[in-house]
Amino acid sequence: MISDTHANLTALEAVLSDISSKGLNQIVMLGDVAGKGPRPAEVLDRLRELEIPCLFGNWDELLIRSLLPNAAPEMPSMTEALEWQRGHLGPERLQWLQSLPYALDVPRRAGLVRLVHASSKGVWTRVRENDPLENFYGLFDKSPEVGLDAPTPLAVGYGDIHTTLLRHLRSFPEINPELRGRMVFNVGSVGNPLDCNLASYAVLHPSSQLEVSFVRVAYDVETECRAAVYSEMPQLEEYLEETRTGFYHPRG
Ligand SMILES: [Fe+2]
Numbered sequence: 001m002i003s004d005t006h007a008n009l010t011a012l013e014a015v016l017s018d019i020s021s022k023g024l025n026q027i028v029m030l031g032d033v034a035g036k037g038p039r040p041a042e043v044l045d046r047l048r049e050l051e052i053p054c055l056f057g058n059w060d061e062l063l064i065r066s067l068l069p070n071a072a073p074e075m076p077s078m079t080e081a082l083e084w085q086r087g088h089l090g091p092e093r094l095q096w097l098q099s100l101p102y103a104l105d106v107p108r109r110a111g112l113v114r115l116v117h118a119s120s121k122g123v124w125t126r127v128r129e130n131d132p133l134e135n136f137y138g139l140f141d142k143s144p145e146v147g148l149d150a151p152t153p154l155a156v157g158y159g160d161i162h163t164t165l166l167r168h169l170r171s172f173p174e175i176n177p178e179l180r181g182r183m184v185f186n187v188g189s190v191g192n193p194l195d196c197n198l199a200s201y202a203v204l205h206p207s208s209q210l211e212v213s214f215v216r217v218a219y220d221v222e223t224e225c226r227a228a229v230y231s232e233m234p235q236l237e238e239y240l241e242e243t244r245t246g247f248y249h250p251r252g
Contacts, residue, residue: 001115001187002201003030003159005047006059007037007085008191008243010227011199012046014219015190024203028104030159031057031117033097036192036239037224038231040085043191044093055115056100058123058160063089064098077251081234102145110210111154118160120146127158129165129186136167136184137175155183155210157202162189162248164200164214185212197221197246 002019005012019027029052034040036059047054062078065071066086074082086094102122106113119125121143127135139156142148167184169175188200198216205211225240233239238249 001028001030001157001204002052002190003117003187004032004057004162004189004192005029005034005037005043006032006189006191007034007040007043008224009037009039009042009046010221010224011191011217011219012043014217015199015201016046016050018215018217019201022203027052028106028115029054030115030157030187031055031100031123032059032159032189033057034063034085034089035059035082036235036242038228038233038239039088041088041090041093044089044096048096053104054100055104055117056097056102056123057117060097060100061123064094067091067094067098081251084234103147105150105153106204108154108204108210109206109208112151113204113210114146114150114153114156116146116156116158118158120156123160126160127184128161129163133169134175137169137179139184140176140179140182152178153182155185155212157185157187157204157212159187159189161186162192162194164188164195164202166212166214183210183212188214192242193246194242194248195246197244 033044104115117123120141122145165186169179169182187202190199193200201215203213238251241249
Protein backbone atom coordinates (compact mmCIF):
# COMPACT_ATOMS: atom_id res chain seq x y z
CA MET A 1 0.00 0.00 0.00
CA ILE A 2 1.39 3.31 -1.12
CA SER A 3 -0.12 6.76 -0.62
CA ASP A 4 0.36 10.48 -1.08
CA THR A 5 2.79 10.45 -4.01
CA HIS A 6 2.19 14.22 -4.39
CA ALA A 7 3.85 14.55 -7.80
CA ASN A 8 7.23 13.34 -6.51
CA LEU A 9 8.41 11.04 -9.31
CA THR A 10 11.85 10.36 -7.81
CA ALA A 11 10.34 8.95 -4.63
CA LEU A 12 7.70 6.98 -6.53
CA GLU A 13 10.29 5.28 -8.73
CA ALA A 14 12.43 4.39 -5.70
CA VAL A 15 9.43 2.87 -3.92
CA LEU A 16 8.30 0.94 -7.01
CA SER A 17 11.80 -0.42 -7.39
CA ASP A 18 11.88 -1.47 -3.72
CA ILE A 19 8.46 -3.14 -4.01
CA SER A 20 9.61 -4.99 -7.12
CA SER A 21 12.79 -6.18 -5.39
CA LYS A 22 10.68 -7.73 -2.62
CA GLY A 23 8.49 -9.62 -5.08
CA LEU A 24 5.27 -8.03 -3.79
CA ASN A 25 2.55 -8.76 -6.29
CA GLN A 26 -0.21 -6.21 -5.84
CA ILE A 27 -0.01 -2.47 -5.26
CA VAL A 28 -2.80 -0.13 -4.23
CA MET A 29 -2.54 3.65 -3.85
CA LEU A 30 -4.54 5.54 -1.23
CA GLY A 31 -4.85 8.97 -2.85
CA ASP A 32 -3.20 12.38 -3.28
CA VAL A 33 -1.58 11.41 -6.55
CA ALA A 34 -0.68 14.99 -7.44
CA GLY A 35 -0.38 18.40 -5.80
CA LYS A 36 2.66 19.88 -4.02
CA GLY A 37 5.45 18.41 -6.22
CA PRO A 38 6.89 19.21 -9.67
CA ARG A 39 5.79 16.25 -11.82
CA PRO A 40 2.05 15.61 -11.38
CA ALA A 41 1.42 14.31 -14.91
CA GLU A 42 4.41 11.95 -14.87
CA VAL A 43 3.43 10.45 -11.50
CA LEU A 44 -0.20 10.01 -12.53
CA ASP A 45 0.79 8.43 -15.85
CA ARG A 46 3.17 6.01 -14.11
CA LEU A 47 0.44 4.83 -11.73
CA ARG A 48 -1.97 4.39 -14.64
CA GLU A 49 0.62 2.62 -16.79
CA LEU A 50 1.07 0.06 -14.01
CA GLU A 51 -2.72 -0.20 -13.56
CA ILE A 52 -2.40 0.48 -9.83
CA PRO A 53 -5.86 0.96 -8.27
CA CYS A 54 -5.95 4.49 -6.79
CA LEU A 55 -8.27 6.14 -4.26
CA PHE A 56 -9.42 9.77 -4.26
CA GLY A 57 -7.55 12.13 -1.92
CA ASN A 58 -8.12 15.65 -0.60
CA TRP A 59 -5.52 17.17 -2.94
CA ASP A 60 -7.17 15.33 -5.82
CA GLU A 61 -10.40 16.99 -4.73
CA LEU A 62 -8.74 20.41 -4.67
CA LEU A 63 -7.42 19.86 -8.19
CA ILE A 64 -10.71 18.77 -9.73
CA ARG A 65 -12.67 21.71 -8.30
CA SER A 66 -12.02 23.43 -11.65
CA LEU A 67 -14.34 20.81 -13.21
CA LEU A 68 -17.19 21.33 -10.74
CA PRO A 69 -19.90 23.97 -11.33
CA ASN A 70 -20.63 24.66 -7.64
CA ALA A 71 -17.28 23.94 -6.03
CA ALA A 72 -16.30 25.53 -2.74
CA PRO A 73 -13.91 28.45 -3.24
CA GLU A 74 -10.24 27.69 -2.71
CA MET A 75 -7.84 29.70 -0.58
CA PRO A 76 -6.44 32.59 -2.68
CA SER A 77 -2.94 31.71 -1.47
CA MET A 78 -3.31 28.27 -3.09
CA THR A 79 -4.72 29.36 -6.45
CA GLU A 80 -1.43 29.80 -8.30
CA ALA A 81 -0.06 26.42 -7.14
CA LEU A 82 -3.31 24.60 -7.94
CA GLU A 83 -3.57 26.21 -11.37
CA TRP A 84 0.04 25.22 -12.09
CA GLN A 85 -0.75 21.60 -11.19
CA ARG A 86 -3.98 21.65 -13.22
CA GLY A 87 -2.16 23.08 -16.23
CA HIS A 88 0.41 20.30 -16.14
CA LEU A 89 -2.23 17.60 -15.66
CA GLY A 90 -4.62 18.78 -18.38
CA PRO A 91 -8.34 17.99 -18.61
CA GLU A 92 -8.13 14.26 -19.36
CA ARG A 93 -6.01 13.47 -16.28
CA LEU A 94 -8.22 15.68 -14.11
CA GLN A 95 -11.23 13.69 -15.28
CA TRP A 96 -9.40 10.50 -14.38
CA LEU A 97 -8.77 11.88 -10.86
CA GLN A 98 -12.45 12.75 -10.59
CA SER A 99 -13.37 9.12 -11.34
CA LEU A 100 -11.40 7.66 -8.42
CA PRO A 101 -13.31 5.88 -5.63
CA TYR A 102 -13.28 6.85 -1.93
CA ALA A 103 -12.66 3.40 -0.52
CA LEU A 104 -11.44 -0.06 -1.41
CA ASP A 105 -12.33 -3.19 0.57
CA VAL A 106 -9.60 -5.83 0.36
CA PRO A 107 -10.52 -9.34 1.56
CA ARG A 108 -7.59 -11.05 3.30
CA ARG A 109 -7.33 -14.48 4.87
CA ALA A 110 -7.45 -12.85 8.32
CA GLY A 111 -10.46 -10.66 7.47
CA LEU A 112 -11.61 -7.63 5.57
CA VAL A 113 -9.29 -4.60 5.28
CA ARG A 114 -10.82 -1.26 4.31
CA LEU A 115 -8.56 1.29 2.64
CA VAL A 116 -9.50 4.99 2.54
CA HIS A 117 -7.57 8.22 2.02
CA ALA A 118 -8.31 10.17 5.22
CA SER A 119 -11.23 8.49 6.95
CA SER A 120 -14.45 6.65 6.28
CA LYS A 121 -16.26 10.01 6.29
CA GLY A 122 -14.50 11.53 3.31
CA VAL A 123 -11.21 13.06 2.26
CA TRP A 124 -11.38 16.08 4.60
CA THR A 125 -12.00 14.26 7.90
CA ARG A 126 -8.48 13.89 9.20
CA VAL A 127 -7.33 11.46 11.94
CA ARG A 128 -4.01 12.62 13.31
CA GLU A 129 -1.55 10.63 15.37
CA ASN A 130 -2.37 12.37 18.66
CA ASP A 131 -6.13 12.58 18.20
CA PRO A 132 -8.49 11.19 20.88
CA LEU A 133 -9.13 7.47 20.62
CA GLU A 134 -12.72 8.11 19.53
CA ASN A 135 -11.40 9.44 16.22
CA PHE A 136 -9.62 6.15 15.53
CA TYR A 137 -12.79 4.21 16.31
CA GLY A 138 -14.59 6.62 13.95
CA LEU A 139 -12.58 5.23 11.05
CA PHE A 140 -14.95 2.24 11.18
CA ASP A 141 -18.11 4.35 10.83
CA LYS A 142 -20.39 3.66 7.91
CA SER A 143 -21.01 6.52 5.49
CA PRO A 144 -22.16 7.17 1.93
CA GLU A 145 -18.47 7.16 0.93
CA VAL A 146 -17.80 3.60 2.12
CA GLY A 147 -21.39 2.31 1.86
CA LEU A 148 -24.10 2.61 4.50
CA ASP A 149 -24.58 -1.16 4.61
CA ALA A 150 -20.89 -2.03 4.25
CA PRO A 151 -19.59 -4.76 6.59
CA THR A 152 -17.41 -3.71 9.52
CA PRO A 153 -13.82 -4.47 8.52
CA LEU A 154 -11.14 -6.08 10.65
CA ALA A 155 -8.82 -3.17 9.94
CA VAL A 156 -8.83 0.26 8.31
CA GLY A 157 -5.74 1.54 6.52
CA TYR A 158 -5.37 5.16 5.44
CA GLY A 159 -2.96 7.85 4.25
CA ASP A 160 -3.47 11.66 4.32
CA ILE A 161 -1.41 12.59 7.40
CA HIS A 162 1.94 11.56 5.86
CA THR A 163 2.95 9.80 9.09
CA THR A 164 2.97 6.05 9.69
CA LEU A 165 1.10 4.64 12.66
CA LEU A 166 -0.48 1.44 13.95
CA ARG A 167 -3.19 1.21 16.65
CA HIS A 168 -4.82 -1.89 18.10
CA LEU A 169 -8.29 -1.04 19.40
CA ARG A 170 -8.17 -3.52 22.23
CA SER A 171 -7.58 -1.50 25.37
CA PHE A 172 -10.61 0.77 25.40
CA PRO A 173 -13.62 -1.41 24.65
CA GLU A 174 -15.89 1.02 26.50
CA ILE A 175 -15.79 3.29 23.42
CA ASN A 176 -17.28 0.63 21.16
CA PRO A 177 -17.12 -3.00 22.34
CA GLU A 178 -17.93 -4.25 18.83
CA LEU A 179 -14.58 -2.92 17.62
CA ARG A 180 -12.47 -4.66 20.24
CA GLY A 181 -9.46 -6.25 18.57
CA ARG A 182 -9.71 -4.26 15.34
CA MET A 183 -6.74 -2.46 13.90
CA VAL A 184 -6.00 0.94 12.37
CA PHE A 185 -2.87 1.78 10.42
CA ASN A 186 -1.48 4.63 8.37
CA VAL A 187 0.83 3.80 5.47
CA GLY A 188 2.68 7.15 5.48
CA SER A 189 3.58 9.05 2.32
CA VAL A 190 5.69 8.17 -0.71
CA GLY A 191 6.30 11.67 -2.02
CA ASN A 192 5.87 13.96 0.97
CA PRO A 193 6.68 12.10 4.19
CA LEU A 194 6.38 14.34 7.25
CA ASP A 195 7.87 12.11 9.95
CA CYS A 196 11.30 11.89 8.32
CA ASN A 197 12.46 12.39 4.75
CA LEU A 198 12.39 8.71 3.75
CA ALA A 199 9.61 7.54 1.41
CA SER A 200 7.14 5.24 3.11
CA TYR A 201 4.86 2.35 2.24
CA ALA A 202 3.20 -0.51 4.09
CA VAL A 203 2.77 -4.22 3.39
CA LEU A 204 -0.18 -6.49 4.20
CA HIS A 205 1.12 -10.01 4.68
CA PRO A 206 -0.88 -13.08 3.58
CA SER A 207 -0.97 -14.59 7.07
CA SER A 208 -3.94 -15.97 9.00
CA GLN A 209 -3.58 -13.13 11.52
CA LEU A 210 -3.56 -9.61 10.17
CA GLU A 211 0.04 -8.50 9.86
CA VAL A 212 1.17 -5.10 8.59
CA SER A 213 4.75 -3.98 8.19
CA PHE A 214 6.18 -0.59 7.29
CA VAL A 215 8.99 0.06 4.85
CA ARG A 216 11.08 3.23 4.56
CA VAL A 217 12.98 3.88 1.36
CA ALA A 218 15.88 6.29 0.96
CA TYR A 219 15.79 8.04 -2.39
CA ASP A 220 17.79 10.74 -4.14
CA VAL A 221 16.25 13.82 -2.52
CA GLU A 222 18.55 16.23 -4.35
CA THR A 223 17.51 14.84 -7.75
CA GLU A 224 13.91 15.56 -6.79
CA CYS A 225 14.86 19.06 -5.60
CA ARG A 226 16.63 19.77 -8.91
CA ALA A 227 13.50 18.65 -10.79
CA ALA A 228 11.47 21.03 -8.63
CA VAL A 229 13.79 23.98 -9.32
CA TYR A 230 13.87 23.20 -13.06
CA SER A 231 10.06 23.03 -13.20
CA GLU A 232 9.68 26.65 -11.98
CA MET A 233 6.75 25.48 -9.82
CA PRO A 234 5.02 27.84 -7.35
CA GLN A 235 5.67 27.29 -3.64
CA LEU A 236 9.12 25.96 -4.47
CA GLU A 237 10.80 26.85 -1.17
CA GLU A 238 8.14 25.05 0.87
CA TYR A 239 8.50 21.94 -1.27
CA LEU A 240 12.31 21.94 -1.09
CA GLU A 241 12.26 22.30 2.68
CA GLU A 242 9.69 19.54 3.23
CA THR A 243 11.48 17.22 0.81
CA ARG A 244 14.88 17.74 2.42
CA THR A 245 13.81 17.69 6.07
CA GLY A 246 10.51 15.82 6.39
CA PHE A 247 9.05 18.74 8.38
CA TYR A 248 5.73 20.28 7.34
CA HIS A 249 6.01 23.81 5.94
CA PRO A 250 2.71 25.75 5.90
CA ARG A 251 1.64 27.26 2.59
CA GLY A 252 -0.11 30.57 2.27
FE1 LIG B 1 -1.49 14.16 1.11
